[in-house]
Amino acid sequence: MDDLKRILVVSRDTRYCKKAVHYGMFLARCYGAELFVIHVVHNPFSIQGWNLPIPSLAEEYQKILRETKEELTEIIRQEKEKGVHVTQLVREGEPTTEILQAVRDEHIDLLIMLAHEEGRLEHFLFGRSNDEIFRAMPCSILMVKREPEAVDF
16 A cells, blocks of 8 residues: 555535544555545536526525535644645535546545435435446545434434
């Protein structure tokens, strides 16, 4: 694994991306690698011909994006305090395309992302598909298992 020089962590718009970032930080420290964290802004309401009858959905989507960006920035700030340089990439577009482009542009050796099944709402809102990423990726991929959510009864 001496060729592990550049690591990219995919920030999935959930509170669970923190675990993937920690894995990235750990590996970057162990191998002296550069760490990148990518967050892709995908707006499902920008599709041509989409007629949004409820404006509050678009507003809610913008609120989710804003909160996620703030949380990601805080996670990265905390990790930078530990001494590893982290480059934050924020891209707009279709997530699979933007992640693949970032891997090529930054010459990434390892992609780290959460392993979970997307729900229908997440797939609609964020356009993510792990299968598409797996098939297209020219580098190794590390899947981080997400912790199950606590259920309140």
